[in-house]
Amino acid sequence: MATKPGIPKGTRDFSPVEMAKRNYIFNTIREVFYLYGFQQIETPSMENLSTLMGKYGEEGDKLLFKIQNSGDYFSGLTDEELLSRNAAKLASKFCEKGLRYDLTVPFARYVVMHRDEISFPFKRFQIQPVWRADRPQKGRYREFYQCDADVVGSNSLLNEVELVQMIDAVFSKFGIRVSIKINNRKILTGIAEIIGEADKIVDITVAIDKLDKIGLENVNAELASKGIPQEAIDKLQPIILLSGSNEEKLETLKSVLAASETGLKGVEESEFILKTISTLGIKSEVELDLTLARGLNYYTGAIFEVKALDVQIGSISGGGRYDNLTGVFGMDGMSGVGISFGADRIYDVLNQLDLYPEDASFGTQLLFVNFGEAEAAYVLPVLAKVRAAGIRAEIYPDSAKMKKQMSYANAKAIPFVAIVGENEMNEGKVMLKNMATGEQNLLAPEELIAAIR
């Protein structure tokens, strides 16, 4: 009968110490979201497959976790269909529901369904797990949290400015030094236009995006392999390698992109965002980075990406402006801009830099040792008072050996232990031990609370 227990690959248990750290991350991000006027929503873990399919490309469809219909999921299927063993096609017969793949599509679905109750512009945040049937590897899981904030129903660039402020606020709170990279999809479109390869914008941005990883030579080779003529590749060089301050880059771009209306619009937007941010005293460096293109194709304006300065790791936050979030669900003209924080990578960065604050754990502050029934009866009302004062406290439930109770306190990293034996009871006192210093003090119960605070 005994099953050897395990968990599905790519999933994780979170133990108390990990949970305390994760809660610290989510609470910090949530606090900043609230501070900027964002409101939380949650959507179901399961969505109809009709909502999810076709939204993440062909590859994405394969990575959806599909939920088998309850009851007789064979009904309506012919023998022939069954024996075709067409896994992809039959999945849509066997399954009507799938697990959420990201927070964006469910959000779009939410906006359309609730359009009449929402007061636009809608500043929403959402912190929930998503699931992807990806091949698990280091740092990549099949179940992980996304923390998204989006503003929909407003074209104002102030939203972009505020999102950059929020990124700065979150990482300042964490104590993680970051570089916030911004770019604009319109600049990239402008570049493609002026080199006469407007229809190759996706190939170009994908290649440019790899500059950091594969170097200029390979980027050029990739561009050539995509059928971009040498002349156009030559024109691209100064732009890919553009350097200097943000202002210098923008000035150069203005002249290079003079012939592209879209390109100039992108420059103007970036200029507004960067200039406005510079008046608001944020701590992080903000850099215009033309190599930033991001994989997703739906961004139409500003693009953001955040790199930790003191740890080698991929981007720890990112986002951008997109048009027509909800068009696929029949509601047009809904522009939005959003950012997403990568909780798992932030977790790794905070661990590597050892930046977790000590008081983030909400662990027990005081353990009462249990010497038996009479002592416990004496302790319980004291314990109730201590808790009423907001101190997290417990009594060891069994009158086990002292050594066992003390190792319990150590394992839970409890900073204070209260010892009540016959002597203490006779005197109406409690012996309070500071576990870090070893110091012991005989205190009246009412003195306990002050001593621990």
Added chain:
Amino acid sequence: MATKPGIPKGTRDFSPVEMAKRNYIFNTIREVFYLYGFQQIETPSMENLSTLMGKYGEEGDKLLFKIQNSGDYFSGLTDEELLSRNAAKLASKFCEKGLRYDLTVPFARYVVMHRDEISFPFKRFQIQPVWRADRPQKGRYREFYQCDADVVGSNSLLNEVELVQMIDAVFSKFGIRVSIKINNRKILTGIAEIIGEADKIVDITVAIDKLDKIGLENVNAELASKGIPQEAIDKLQPIILLSGSNEEKLETLKSVLAASETGLKGVEESEFILKTISTLGIKSEVELDLTLARGLNYYTGAIFEVKALDVQIGSISGGGRYDNLTGVFGMDGMSGVGISFGADRIYDVLNQLDLYPEDASFGTQLLFVNFGEAEAAYVLPVLAKVRAAGIRAEIYPDSAKMKKQMSYANAKAIPFVAIVGENEMNEGKVMLKNMATGEQNLLAPEELIAAIR
């Protein structure tokens, strides 16, 4: 291309107002769990079906949401097997994983897998959604949260005492008046023994559990229909209808159960729990209720159930002592006791009694009206200062009509609006409007913060 959006039946979207209320519920419960020294864990949404199957009875197996294997889930299946169209049998071929059905089985699996890192007794809590393919109906969902706290690895009755204290603390914080009913499985076993029907204990408890709903006559009819002789049913009558104070009930039980060692043990345990609780000044009434049996068969000692006094609704919390939580995973001798709070029902009770505190929403406190680019540029640094002081604030991102901006403030229930036009800019001030009273004050930016606090 446009899909008419919907969500799977039995699931829910949570809008900002609902989220604020739900967060208030979870935060309140979590705070009490921490106060009593419980530590949070989380387990994956998906478990291996081998972990879940056979743990919830035949009916439960059917109600598990199963996740279709990725890739070619037909591999290894013969044509004959396929054409058998045996949905239940083939589900185990098509699917290796399922969604969590409750928090108890994953917790048992967790304890076994992490036994070497856990310092017992392990006081854990867990607040996560569970999924059941039940027929949806009013108040019953296919995705809903459970909030569980359990202590495993300790037989001490102090754990039972503390769980009752926690129930009292949670509902006191909510302002919900409750009756905490307790019983003991050993008392029920004792009763079955003394009437000579020890093997019918399940039938007896199931029938007794229905007394409130179907009345004494139908309970007796049900007992008879289960093959319990009239003589035994007669013996049961005074016990089912036992009344008086807890002390009186216990005294009666002591004499009625004198011949049953198990029964007397149950009485003794209940007496200890009730007596100890009575010294700790809890607010809720605690009642020994022999009709309380609960559906689940795995309780072996104390049983708890909580009823709201001012709202007609099923139990809003419950739990009990169980033996051998982890035996099914090959780890014996792990006794535990736990409680679970029903977040959805608590939500309904708080709504009906209108008990949500006003400050539970974490909504925006101050909205800056946007009159255009120059005004926004003046406002942004003020806004940054206000936020730095911890005030949740935002600027309307577009310079829309005043009326539109004010209805936005109303829709989000924002209590203060700051108006900055040419006059205010010239004077270096901000006009602060209290949305409830209509009162307006011309303030220096630094006076704003104090005015809102």
